[in-house]
Amino acid sequence: MSSNELAQKRRIGLRQRVMRAVGPAGVFFKGFLREPRMVGSVIPSSRSTIDAMLEPVDWANCKLFVEYGPGVGTFCQSVLDRLPRDGELLVIDTNPLFIDYLKRAFTDSRFHAVLGSAADVEEIVRMIGHEKADYVLSGLPFSTLPEGVGQSIVEATSRVVREGGAFMTYQFKGVARDLTARYFPRVTTDMAWFNIPPCILAWGWQTSGKSDAA
Numbered sequence: 001m002s003s004n005e006l007a008q009k010r011r012i013g014l015r016q017r018v019m020r021a022v023g024p025a026g027v028f029f030k031g032f033l034r035e036p037r038m039v040g041s042v043i044p045s046s047r048s049t050i051d052a053m054l055e056p057v058d059w060a061n062c063k064l065f066v067e068y069g070p071g072v073g074t075f076c077q078s079v080l081d082r083l084p085r086d087g088e089l090l091v092i093d094t095n096p097l098f099i100d101y102l103k104r105a106f107t108d109s110r111f112h113a114v115l116g117s118a119a120d121v122e123e124i125v126r127m128i129g130h131e132k133a134d135y136v137l138s139g140l141p142f143s144t145l146p147e148g149v150g151q152s153i154v155e156a157t158s159r160v161v162r163e164g165g166a167f168m169t170y171q172f173k174g175v176a177r178d179l180t181a182r183y184f185p186r187v188t189t190d191m192a193w194f195n196i197p198p199c200i201l202a203w204g205w206q207t208s209g210k211s212d213a214a
Contacts, residue, residue: 049192050078053170053201056188057135060084064130066160067091068118068138068153073102075137080108090128092118119152122160132162138169142176150179158183158206167204172197180204 054075057065059082070076070091079089090112093099102113112128118140125133136157142150154176157167167184169176170192177200181187184204192199 046192049170049199049201050075052190052192053137053168054078054082056166056203057082058164059087062087062134064125064133065089066121066125066133066136068121068136069093069140070102070113071098071139073105075139076102076106076111079137080106080110083110085110088112088128088130090114090125090133092116092121092124117153119149119156121153121156125160132165133160134162134165136161136165136167138167138176139171140176142169142171142179143173150175154179154183158204161206163206165206167206169202169204170199171202172199174200176200177202 062083063086065079065083065087067075067079067089068091070093073091076089076091083089088110089108091102092114093102094115094117096115099113099115102111106113114124114127116124118138121133121136125131138153138157140150140153142153145153154167161167161184167180169180171177177187177189180202181204184206186205186207188203188205190201192201
Protein backbone atom coordinates (compact mmCIF):
# COMPACT_ATOMS: atom_id res chain seq x y z
CA MET A 1 0.00 0.00 0.00
CA SER A 2 1.42 3.41 -1.01
CA SER A 3 1.79 6.32 1.43
CA ASN A 4 -1.05 8.19 -0.34
CA GLU A 5 -3.39 5.19 -0.06
CA LEU A 6 -2.47 4.77 3.60
CA ALA A 7 -3.14 8.45 4.31
CA GLN A 8 -6.51 8.27 2.54
CA LYS A 9 -7.47 5.16 4.51
CA ARG A 10 -6.56 6.92 7.76
CA ARG A 11 -8.68 9.96 6.80
CA ILE A 12 -11.68 7.72 6.03
CA GLY A 13 -11.20 5.85 9.30
CA LEU A 14 -11.03 9.14 11.20
CA ARG A 15 -14.29 10.37 9.61
CA GLN A 16 -16.00 7.11 10.52
CA ARG A 17 -14.81 7.34 14.13
CA VAL A 18 -15.99 10.94 14.35
CA MET A 19 -19.43 10.02 12.97
CA ARG A 20 -19.74 7.17 15.48
CA ALA A 21 -18.71 9.53 18.28
CA VAL A 22 -21.18 12.30 17.45
CA GLY A 23 -23.95 9.81 16.67
CA PRO A 24 -27.28 10.71 15.08
CA ALA A 25 -27.36 14.10 16.82
CA GLY A 26 -24.18 15.08 15.00
CA VAL A 27 -25.56 13.90 11.66
CA PHE A 28 -28.78 15.82 12.35
CA PHE A 29 -26.88 19.03 13.12
CA LYS A 30 -24.69 18.63 10.03
CA GLY A 31 -27.80 18.12 7.91
CA PHE A 32 -29.37 21.23 9.43
CA LEU A 33 -26.30 23.29 8.53
CA ARG A 34 -26.34 21.94 4.97
CA GLU A 35 -30.06 22.59 4.28
CA PRO A 36 -31.47 24.77 7.10
CA ARG A 37 -34.66 25.66 5.19
CA MET A 38 -35.56 21.96 4.85
CA VAL A 39 -34.98 20.96 8.49
CA GLY A 40 -37.62 21.99 11.01
CA SER A 41 -35.34 22.29 14.04
CA VAL A 42 -31.77 21.80 15.15
CA ILE A 43 -33.14 19.60 17.98
CA PRO A 44 -34.95 16.30 17.22
CA SER A 45 -38.52 15.89 18.48
CA SER A 46 -39.15 14.74 22.06
CA ARG A 47 -40.47 11.29 23.01
CA SER A 48 -43.75 12.81 24.20
CA THR A 49 -44.22 14.49 20.81
CA ILE A 50 -43.56 11.22 18.99
CA ASP A 51 -46.06 9.32 21.12
CA ALA A 52 -48.74 12.00 20.81
CA MET A 53 -48.29 12.27 17.05
CA LEU A 54 -48.57 8.52 16.47
CA GLU A 55 -51.33 7.77 18.99
CA PRO A 56 -54.33 8.23 16.59
CA VAL A 57 -52.94 5.81 13.97
CA ASP A 58 -54.90 2.59 13.33
CA TRP A 59 -51.79 0.42 13.26
CA ALA A 60 -53.58 -2.87 12.69
CA ASN A 61 -54.77 -1.61 9.30
CA CYS A 62 -51.65 0.31 8.29
CA LYS A 63 -49.94 -1.15 5.22
CA LEU A 64 -47.92 1.90 4.19
CA PHE A 65 -46.72 4.70 6.47
CA VAL A 66 -44.86 7.56 4.78
CA GLU A 67 -42.67 10.19 6.39
CA TYR A 68 -41.39 13.42 4.84
CA GLY A 69 -38.16 14.85 6.19
CA PRO A 70 -37.20 11.99 8.53
CA GLY A 71 -33.85 13.53 9.45
CA VAL A 72 -31.89 10.88 11.34
CA GLY A 73 -34.95 8.73 11.99
CA THR A 74 -36.31 10.22 15.21
CA PHE A 75 -39.74 8.74 14.40
CA CYS A 76 -38.60 5.72 12.37
CA GLN A 77 -38.04 3.12 15.05
CA SER A 78 -41.25 4.08 16.84
CA VAL A 79 -43.17 3.62 13.59
CA LEU A 80 -41.48 0.29 12.82
CA ASP A 81 -42.20 -0.95 16.35
CA ARG A 82 -45.91 -0.25 15.81
CA LEU A 83 -46.29 -1.44 12.22
CA PRO A 84 -47.70 -4.93 11.51
CA ARG A 85 -45.39 -7.47 9.88
CA ASP A 86 -46.79 -6.78 6.44
CA GLY A 87 -46.66 -3.00 6.87
CA GLU A 88 -44.00 -0.81 5.28
CA LEU A 89 -42.35 2.50 6.16
CA LEU A 90 -41.30 4.83 3.36
CA VAL A 91 -39.23 7.92 4.21
CA ILE A 92 -38.50 10.68 1.70
CA ASP A 93 -35.84 13.37 2.09
CA THR A 94 -33.99 15.76 -0.22
CA ASN A 95 -30.85 15.61 1.93
CA PRO A 96 -28.49 12.80 0.78
CA LEU A 97 -26.66 12.94 4.12
CA PHE A 98 -29.82 11.85 5.96
CA ILE A 99 -30.79 9.20 3.40
CA ASP A 100 -27.33 7.66 3.49
CA TYR A 101 -27.38 7.59 7.29
CA LEU A 102 -30.87 6.05 7.43
CA LYS A 103 -30.02 3.29 4.97
CA ARG A 104 -27.13 2.29 7.23
CA ALA A 105 -29.03 2.73 10.50
CA PHE A 106 -32.22 0.79 9.66
CA THR A 107 -31.88 -2.70 8.21
CA ASP A 108 -35.53 -3.72 8.68
CA SER A 109 -36.83 -5.14 5.37
CA ARG A 110 -40.01 -3.07 5.79
CA PHE A 111 -38.00 0.16 5.64
CA HIS A 112 -37.49 2.20 2.44
CA ALA A 113 -35.43 5.42 2.34
CA VAL A 114 -35.73 7.45 -0.88
CA LEU A 115 -33.84 10.57 -1.92
CA GLY A 116 -36.42 12.84 -3.51
CA SER A 117 -39.10 15.47 -3.07
CA ALA A 118 -42.27 14.98 -1.05
CA ALA A 119 -44.11 16.65 -3.93
CA ASP A 120 -43.40 13.47 -5.92
CA VAL A 121 -44.91 11.19 -3.26
CA GLU A 122 -47.45 9.61 -5.64
CA GLU A 123 -44.73 8.44 -8.02
CA ILE A 124 -42.50 7.24 -5.18
CA VAL A 125 -45.35 5.32 -3.53
CA ARG A 126 -46.07 3.57 -6.83
CA MET A 127 -42.36 2.87 -7.23
CA ILE A 128 -42.39 0.66 -4.12
CA GLY A 129 -45.55 -1.15 -5.17
CA HIS A 130 -48.42 0.79 -3.60
CA GLU A 131 -51.22 2.99 -4.94
CA LYS A 132 -52.12 4.72 -1.69
CA ALA A 133 -50.60 5.50 1.70
CA ASP A 134 -52.46 4.96 4.95
CA TYR A 135 -50.73 7.76 6.82
CA VAL A 136 -48.24 10.46 5.90
CA LEU A 137 -46.18 12.19 8.60
CA SER A 138 -44.30 15.43 7.94
CA GLY A 139 -41.81 17.41 9.97
CA LEU A 140 -40.93 19.65 7.04
CA PRO A 141 -40.77 23.37 7.96
CA PHE A 142 -43.62 24.62 5.77
CA SER A 143 -43.07 28.23 6.86
CA THR A 144 -39.58 28.30 5.29
CA LEU A 145 -40.13 26.17 2.18
CA PRO A 146 -39.74 27.94 -1.20
CA GLU A 147 -42.92 29.60 -2.43
CA GLY A 148 -45.46 27.12 -3.79
CA VAL A 149 -43.58 24.02 -2.61
CA GLY A 150 -45.62 23.51 0.54
CA GLN A 151 -48.88 23.76 -1.37
CA SER A 152 -47.67 21.26 -3.97
CA ILE A 153 -46.67 18.82 -1.23
CA VAL A 154 -49.99 19.01 0.62
CA GLU A 155 -51.99 18.77 -2.60
CA ALA A 156 -50.08 15.65 -3.70
CA THR A 157 -50.47 14.20 -0.22
CA SER A 158 -54.24 14.68 -0.30
CA ARG A 159 -54.34 12.53 -3.43
CA VAL A 160 -52.12 9.76 -2.10
CA VAL A 161 -53.71 9.28 1.35
CA ARG A 162 -56.47 6.66 1.33
CA GLU A 163 -59.98 7.17 2.66
CA GLY A 164 -59.81 7.01 6.44
CA GLY A 165 -56.10 7.83 6.52
CA ALA A 166 -54.43 11.04 7.63
CA PHE A 167 -51.76 13.62 6.88
CA MET A 168 -49.93 14.31 10.14
CA THR A 169 -47.78 17.37 10.84
CA TYR A 170 -45.85 18.77 13.79
CA GLN A 171 -44.77 22.39 13.41
CA PHE A 172 -43.76 25.42 15.45
CA LYS A 173 -46.09 27.62 13.38
CA GLY A 174 -49.59 27.08 11.99
CA VAL A 175 -48.68 27.09 8.28
CA ALA A 176 -48.85 23.31 7.78
CA ARG A 177 -52.10 23.06 9.74
CA ASP A 178 -53.71 25.81 7.65
CA LEU A 179 -52.53 24.28 4.36
CA THR A 180 -53.82 20.90 5.48
CA ALA A 181 -57.27 22.38 6.12
CA ARG A 182 -57.41 23.50 2.47
CA TYR A 183 -57.01 19.97 1.12
CA PHE A 184 -58.38 17.65 3.80
CA PRO A 185 -62.05 17.65 4.87
CA ARG A 186 -61.40 17.26 8.59
CA VAL A 187 -58.50 18.51 10.71
CA THR A 188 -57.87 17.85 14.39
CA THR A 189 -55.15 19.58 16.40
CA ASP A 190 -53.23 19.42 19.66
CA MET A 191 -50.15 21.00 21.27
CA ALA A 192 -46.91 19.32 22.32
CA TRP A 193 -46.02 21.60 25.23
CA PHE A 194 -43.02 19.58 26.38
CA ASN A 195 -41.27 19.69 23.02
CA ILE A 196 -38.38 22.18 22.62
CA PRO A 197 -39.82 24.49 21.46
CA PRO A 198 -43.55 23.57 21.88
CA CYS A 199 -45.17 22.63 18.57
CA ILE A 200 -48.56 22.36 16.92
CA LEU A 201 -49.72 18.85 16.09
CA ALA A 202 -52.28 18.45 13.30
CA TRP A 203 -54.00 15.50 11.66
CA GLY A 204 -55.75 16.02 8.32
CA TRP A 205 -58.25 13.18 7.91
CA GLN A 206 -59.22 11.95 4.46
CA THR A 207 -62.94 11.62 5.14
CA SER A 208 -66.10 13.33 3.96
CA GLY A 209 -67.34 16.26 5.95
CA LYS A 210 -66.47 19.79 6.90
CA SER A 211 -63.06 20.76 8.30
CA ASP A 212 -62.89 21.47 12.00
CA ALA A 213 -59.39 22.95 12.04
CA ALA A 214 -58.59 24.99 15.13
